[in-house]
Amino acid sequence: MAKRIDVSGLNAFYGSHKAIEDISMTVEPRSVTAFIGPSGCGKSTFLRTLNRMHEVTPGGRVEGKVLLDGDDLYGSGVDPVNVRRTIGMVFQRPNPFPTMSIFDNVAAGLKLNGSYKKSELNDVVEKSLKGANLWNEVKDRLNKPGSGLSGGQQQRLCIARAIAVEPQVLLMDEPCSALDPISTLAIEDLIGELKERFTIVIVTHNMQQAARVSDRTAFFNLAAVGQPGKLIEIDETERIFSNPSVQATEDYISGRFG
Amino acid sequence: MDIPTDTPPPPSHVEDAKPTTPEQKRAARGATRPGDRIFLGLSRGSGIVLLLIMAAVAAFLAYRASVALADNEGNFLTTFEWDPAGVAHDGKPYFGIAVLVFGTIVSSIIALAIAVPVAIGIALFISHYAPRKLAAPIAYVIDLLAAVPSIVYGLWGALVVAPNLTGLYSWLDDYFGWTGVFEYEGGAPRSLMTVGILLAIMILPIITNVSREVFLQVPKMHEEAALALGATRWEVIRMSVLPFGRSGIISASMLGLGRALGETIAVATVLSPNFVINASVLDYGGGTFAQNIASKFSEASEYGRDALIASGLVLFVITLLVNGAARLIIARRKEYSGANA
Amino acid sequence: MSTVTIKPGGGHDTTPLKAARLPRWTPYAVAAGSLAVAVGIGLAAGLESRMQWGLIAAVLFVAVSYALAARVEGTRQAKDRLATSLVWVMFLLAVVPLASLIYETVERGVKVFDGYFLSHSMGVVADDEPGGGIYHAIIGTLEQVGLACVIAVPIGLLTAIYLVEYGRGKLAKTVTFFVDVMTGIPSIVAGLFVLSFWILILGFDSSGWAGAMALSILMMPVVVRSTEEMLKLVPNELREASLALGVPKWRTILKVVLPTAIGGITTGVMLAVARIAGETAPVLLLVWVNPFINTNPFDGPQGSLPLYIYQQYQSGTQAGYDRAWAAALALISFIMILNLVARGIARWKAPKTGR
Numbered sequence: 010m011a012k013r014i015d016v017s018g019l020n021a022f023y024g025s026h027k028a029i030e031d032i033s034m035t036v037e038p039r040s041v042t043a044f045i046g047p048s049g050c051g052k053s054t055f056l057r058t059l060n061r062m063h064e065v066t067p068g069g070r071v072e073g074k075v076l077l078d079g080d081d082l083y084g085s086g087v088d089p090v091n092v093r094r095t096i097g098m099v100f101q102r103p104n105p106f107p108t109m110s111i112f113d114n115v116a117a118g119l120k121l122n123g124s125y126k127k128s129e130l131n132d133v134v135e136k137s138l139k140g141a142n143l144w145n146e147v148k149d150r151l152n153k154p155g156s157g158l159s160g161g162q163q164q165r166l167c168i169a170r171a172i173a174v175e176p177q178v179l180l181m182d183e184p185c186s187a188l189d190p191i192s193t194l195a196i197e198d199l200i201g202e203l204k205e206r207f208t209i210v211i212v213t214h215n216m217q218q219a220a221r222v223s224d225r226t227a228f229f230n231l232a233a234v235g236q237p238g239k240l241i242e243i244d245e246t247e248r249i250f251s252n253p254s255v256q257a258t259e260d261y262i263s264g265r266f267g
Numbered sequence: 268m269d270i271p272t273d274t275p276p277p278p279s280h281v282e283d284a285k286p287t288t289p290e291q292k293r294a295a296r297g298a299t300r301p302g303d304r305i306f307l308g309l310s311r312g313s314g315i316v317l318l319l320i321m322a323a324v325a326a327f328l329a330y331r332a333s334v335a336l337a338d339n340e341g342n343f344l345t346t347f348e349w350d351p352a353g354v355a356h357d358g359k360p361y362f363g364i365a366v367l368v369f370g371t372i373v374s375s376i377i378a379l380a381i382a383v384p385v386a387i388g389i390a391l392f393i394s395h396y397a398p399r400k401l402a403a404p405i406a407y408v409i410d411l412l413a414a415v416p417s418i419v420y421g422l423w424g425a426l427v428v429a430p431n432l433t434g435l436y437s438w439l440d441d442y443f444g445w446t447g448v449f450e451y452e453g454g455a456p457r458s459l460m461t462v463g464i465l466l467a468i469m470i471l472p473i474i475t476n477v478s479r480e481v482f483l484q485v486p487k488m489h490e491e492a493a494l495a496l497g498a499t500r501w502e503v504i505r506m507s508v509l510p511f512g513r514s515g516i517i518s519a520s521m522l523g524l525g526r527a528l529g530e531t532i533a534v535a536t537v538l539s540p541n542f543v544i545n546a547s548v549l550d551y552g553g554g555t556f557a558q559n560i561a562s563k564f565s566e567a568s569e570y571g572r573d574a575l576i577a578s579g580l581v582l583f584v585i586t587l588l589v590n591g592a593a594r595l596i597i598a599r600r601k602e603y604s605g606a607n608a
Numbered sequence: 609m610s611t612v613t614i615k616p617g618g619g620h621d622t623t624p625l626k627a628a629r630l631p632r633w634t635p636y637a638v639a640a641g642s643l644a645v646a647v648g649i650g651l652a653a654g655l656e657s658r659m660q661w662g663l664i665a666a667v668l669f670v671a672v673s674y675a676l677a678a679r680v681e682g683t684r685q686a687k688d689r690l691a692t693s694l695v696w697v698m699f700l701l702a703v704v705p706l707a708s709l710i711y712e713t714v715e716r717g718v719k720v721f722d723g724y725f726l727s728h729s730m731g732v733v734a735d736d737e738p739g740g741g742i743y744h745a746i747i748g749t750l751e752q753v754g755l756a757c758v759i760a761v762p763i764g765l766l767t768a769i770y771l772v773e774y775g776r777g778k779l780a781k782t783v784t785f786f787v788d789v790m791t792g793i794p795s796i797v798a799g800l801f802v803l804s805f806w807i808l809i810l811g812f813d814s815s816g817w818a819g820a821m822a823l824s825i826l827m828m829p830v831v832v833r834s835t836e837e838m839l840k841l842v843p844n845e846l847r848e849a850s851l852a853l854g855v856p857k858w859r860t861i862l863k864v865v866l867p868t869a870i871g872g873i874t875t876g877v878m879l880a881v882a883r884i885a886g887e888t889a890p891v892l893l894l895v896w897v898n899p900f901i902n903t904n905p906f907d908g909p910q911g912s913l914p915l916y917i918y919q920q921y922q923s924g925t926q927a928g929y930d931r932a933w934a935a936a937l938a939l940i941s942f943i944m945i946l947n948l949v950a951r952g953i954a955r956w957k958a959p960k961t962g963r
Contacts, residue, residue: 065494067399080625088627090684094497095625104488108510117506118496121684167492174496306858307774313766314775314783317832320825321786324793324801331804388698396695405699412706414947416886418914419936422921423709426716426929434657468705475702499684501691522792529794531889532918557796561892572808579800583793590792594785 011038011208012078012177014059019073020237021051021058023066028054030237032073034227036178041200041209043219043246046229047261051238052212055229056180059210060096061089077177094118097176101183103163105155105170112151114166118174133173140206141169142199161192168199172207179203181211185218197222216262220250228258328580335360335573343577349542349559351567351574360570364578369544370459370553371582374534375527377463377548378470383520385467386474393475394482395504406479413472421536424465425457429537432456432464436549450547457539460548462555465537466530470523477522481515482508514596521593525586531557556582628680635673635693642668662704666697710940717937720930726938729911730899735923742935744901748816748910752895753885755820755905756827761877764831771832772839773861790829798825799890807894814896816905819912822890827880834876838869871953878950882943888914913939 014036021029029051036042044052057063058071061082075082082092105114115134119125134151138144143165147158155166164184171179181200185193200222203209213219219226227243242255253259335351336343339360346363353359389409393402433456440451489507498506509516534555540562541552554562560575567575646665655661673693677686725741733740767787771780802822806812842865850860866873896909897919913935920932 060495062491062495065491077625082625084626086626086629088625088629088685090497090499091625091627092497093495098491098495100488100491100495102488104486104492106489106492106507106510117493121496121498121502170492170496300856300858303856303858306861307770310766310770310774311779313763314770314779316763317767317783317790317828318786320828321790323805324797324825327801327804327809328797331808385698385701388695389702392695392699396692397699408703408706411944411947412702414882414943415706415709416888416914416939416943418886418888418917419709419713419940422917422932422936423712425921427708427712431657431659434655434660435663438655438660468702471702499688501688502684504691525792529792529796531794531796532892532914536918536921557794557889560796560800561889564893569808572803576800576804579797583797586792586794586797587789590789591785593792594788 011206013038013208014178014210015074015076015079016059017074017076019055019058019071019075021054021063021072022068022070024068027237029058029229030239032240034240034243036208036210037225038208039204039206040224041204041211041222042243043223043226044210044212044229045214045216045219045226045261046238046241047231048214049234049238050229050231052227052229053182054238055240056182056210056212059178059180060098061092062098064089094174095176096178096180097171097174098180099164099167099171099182099184102187103160103167105158105163105166107154107156109155110152111147111155111158111166114155115169115173117170134169137169137173138166140172140203141165142195142202143169159192161188161195164188164192164196165199168196168203172203176207178208178210181209183212183214186214193218216250220246226250228253228255228261230257230261324583328576328583331573332577332580335570335577338570339363339574347542347544349563349574351571360574362574364556364581366542366544367554367556367559367578370558371528371555373548373553374459374462374466374555375524377460378466378527379520379524381464381467382471382474382523383516386471386519386523387478387516389471389475390478390482391504391508393479395500395508406476409472409475412468413476417469417530417533418536420465420469421533424461424533424537428465429456429461432461436460439549447546449549451549455539455551456549457537457551458547458549459538459545459553462534462538463548465533466527469530469533470526473526474519474523477519478512478516481512481519485511514599518593518596521589521596525590525593528555528589529557529582529586530555531561534558535561627682627685629685630676630680634676635696638672638676639669642666642672666701670694670697713933713936713940716930716933717935719934721934721937725931725934729901730916731901733899735920735928736925738927738930740931742911742913742916742931742938744898744911745913745916745935746911746938747901747903748895748898748905749885749913751903751905752816752820752823752891752910752912753881755817756823756884757877757881759821759824760827760831760880764828764880765835765873767828768832768835768839769861771836773857773865787829787832790825791833793826794889795822795826795887796889796893798822799893801825802890803893813907814894814909815907816895816902816910819891819895819910820905822894823884823887826887826890827884830880830883831877834879835869835873838872838876839865841872842868871956875950875954878946878953882946882950885946886914886939886943888912888918891915892918913942 016035017033019029019032020027032055044056046052054063059075063069063071071083073083077095081087106117109117112134115137116130119130119133135144138147143162146162155163158166185196188196197218200209200211211223223246225243226246226249228241228249229238230241231238241257242249242253244254249258250262253262339362340356341348341361341363343363345365346361347365348355349362349366350356351360351362353361355361393406397405436451436456437453439449443449444451485508489511490503493503493506535558538554538558539551540554540558542554543552545552556578560579563571563575642665645668646661649655649664650661670690670693674686674690677689681689720738726746727743728741729744730740767783771784775783799822802818806818806821807814812818846864846868847860850864851857855863891912892915895912895915897915898909898911902908902910917932917935917939920928920935
């Protein structure tokens with residue numbers, strides 16, 4: 010179910026501006042990898058290169074290799090649509106489809122692939138909502154619009170929608186930054202459960218969060234504003250937060266900058 | 268009309284306390300000084316003048332129409348003739364709008380049927396398909412299309428488009444003539460179909476522009492949500508863009524319909540009018556409200572003009588309803604589009 | 609093509625990233641092929657109308673793209689391609705009329721379009737003889753549009769100021785709604801209104817002034833709308849800064865708000881002028897026709913450019929058609945120049961934000 014990602018020599022551009030430079034790393038399957046770093050260091054851009062969402066941005070362009078269990082996402086003949094189906098994504102702000110019910114939101118990805126039996130669909134929706142710890146809260150109002158839920162519930166609905174298509178990898182771009190502390194806690198618990206089944210990559214601004222939820226942490230930084238962001242180091246989370254091998258990491262974590 | 272003194276203004280970012288006395292209300296508007304009072308009076312007066320003009324349009328048209336209708340021997344709604352001078356009725360006026368209702372509706376439906384899909388296509392092209400560098404020039408070209416005066420459309424329609432349509436119409440007659448709707452006897456193709464095609468081109472810009480606005484307003488995050496699920500570009504549009512823009516498309520189409528219903532000179536130039544209802548949309552003949560007024564006006568007596576005004580009143584009411592409905596849809600949409608912030 | 613579909617609940621480890629794709633040049637090749645085939649069919653079947661050729665090519669293009677994609681890439685991709693090709697076809701469908709209209713107007717208009725044409729009237733020129741010009745019509749149109757501006761611009765501006773700077777209550781809502789509705793009044797109805805009260809009830813003669821009143825009714829809502837948009841763009845901080853200095857509100861509006869928005873307002877007014885300058889219907893009802901030069905808009909029938917085109921067209925003679933096209937060229941040029949200048953001003957005077 011979960012696959013490993015190997016990135017090597019990756020550059021990403023916005024037009025002629027280089028946003029990230031020469032990134033190589035490995036994301037282990039069935040674990041949580043957190044990306045931390047100051048604003049503008051390119052961690053979100055990098056995350057979006059992992060499921061080819063970067064090229065959706067006008068002018069977005071990528072060089073280098075991203076291997077998913079050995080298959081290059083940017084190889085010739087690769088269909089970005091299939092890539093995004095295999096590697097799901099949860100965004101910073103909860104974005105359920107406003108015109109769809111809760112049920113249809115979760116089923117949206119499945120319906121793309123044509124005909125499903127109603128019972129099959131019911132099963133998948135229930136399973137996904139349970140997987141996102143949302144089932145008990147919404148089971149009586151599946152036909153109500155998803156936009157009627159609270160922010161935290163909406164974000165879990167988006168997670169349910171993402172896992173309903175059974176992706177190999179789940180990317181999360183600051184999933185808790187728009188949420189209150191209690192909702193954040195619920196999502197963090199959920200991430201802990203989901204890593205049993207998926208490879209998870211999470212971008213976060215909150216270092217405590219990175220320390221709480223992740224197994225490995227990658228620190229990104231940029232030399233100066235306007236310069237491309239770089240990967241400084243990636244290691245076991247415990248090690249990054251207690252005894253990082255690069256001085257800049259320690260400075261950042263101890264709050265000396267950023 | 269009494270000005271909003273009994274209704275407290277809704278709370279805004281400027282005034283928090285609800286003013287109660289007239290002085291406080293004036294203070295809340297920043298109108299305590301003489302200069303301010305004059306300026307407020309002037310600007311509010313202009314708004315009222317605008318409303319009065321609208322009321323006057325309705326009142327004067329209704330008054331002249333009533334003059335005409337009082338003497339009409341025919342049934343205004345169901346008579347198939349337009350004979351206010353009573354040439355065929357012993358000098359008694361005999362006229363009705365049945366033919367005009369038919370012609371106006373048919374030509375507008377044809378125009379909408381052609382223009383709406385094309386306009387949605389172009390709007391999507393500008394908002395989602397065109398290379399970014401092309402999008403702005405294309406939007407500009409569409410604006411140019413809107414700036415061309417209707418008389419020029421009429422001239423072009425009559426002298427360039429219509430002669431080119433004979434082939435298409437005979438072909439339609441060959442294959443669909445059996446329906447009766449597409450029968451074509453030959454001759455100059457100055458029919459309701461030609462009018463519909465021309466109107467479609469003329470209302471294309473307004474439908475395109477309003478739809479494009481709405482499509483561009485679709486929050487990026489909804490589109491990304493669909494993309495991240497592995498949707499193709501078309502599926503993104505179907506899942507997030509079209510549902511979001513549906514009410515916008517409807518109101519855009521109604522604005523276009525309003526234009527098509529009231530278009531005068533282009534129709535008068537292209538159509539060979541004939542005061543009959545023709546089952547076939549390809550054969551010449553028929554008429555629309557606005558075209559009928561323009562064509563009959565110069566030969567009409569004063570009473571004849573009143574009769575034309577009566578038909579104009581009907582057109583006024585219809586376009587008022589269509590436009591009003593379109594605006595209400597837009598306004599309602601604005602209210603709930605911010606709901607899921 | 610089975611590579612694209614994914615089975616639910618399970619089977620996902622087999623999801624391949626690659627999918628069979630058509631080469632990049634496919635759409636161009638299909639487009640060229642459909643065009644060639646359409647021309648072939650057109651020639652073979654002897655279809656005279658180029659419109660049929662174009663329609664055949666468009667249908668072929670859409671159908672072949674879909675069929676190819678369905679075979680090679682699967683149904684989802686095929687639907688995507690269908691949508692893409694349809695959208696392109698729709699776009700071309702809209703460009704063709706505009707191109708044809710501009711081409712024909714220029715091509716047929718330059719025939720008699722010269723200095724003589726611009727500087728002479730139609731007095732004592734018969735319908736079927738060449739010669740004559742549009743001088744009287746240009747004067748008429750300029751005066752009518754000018755008078756319409758004199759009425760519509762102040763009312764429009766003040767109404768917009770009321771709506772943006774003062775309007776909060778029911779009256780403002782009502783005005784906003786009716787301004788929108790007024791935008792949709794057919795021009796012939798505006799003409800009928802002035803006809804009924806000015807000519808039929810008050811008993812005045814047809815004149816440029818009567819036409820100008822109808823034109824101003826059409827112009828007002830456009831001016832209100834565009835001015836409103838521009839005033840809303842003026843940042844609130846500017847107003848508050850001025851008010852905090854103790855400047856009365858009306859002076860704040862006159863000295864701070866209006867100057868900031870003046871570029872956009874000018875653009876709006878010019879676009880409104882461009883719109884009414886081409887209106888024929890109200891002029892037909894109210895200004896009547898006059899082949900001679902009449903410089904007094906308050907006394908008797910005048911000429912008018914759009915109406916001139918209509919008249920010349922209706923004469924049904926070749927000389928008349930030539931004059932109609934030349935006048936159309938003049939009218940379109942005038943309106944396009946207004947448009948371009950208006951947009952230029954908008955760009956040049958755009959309120960600088962984000963500083």
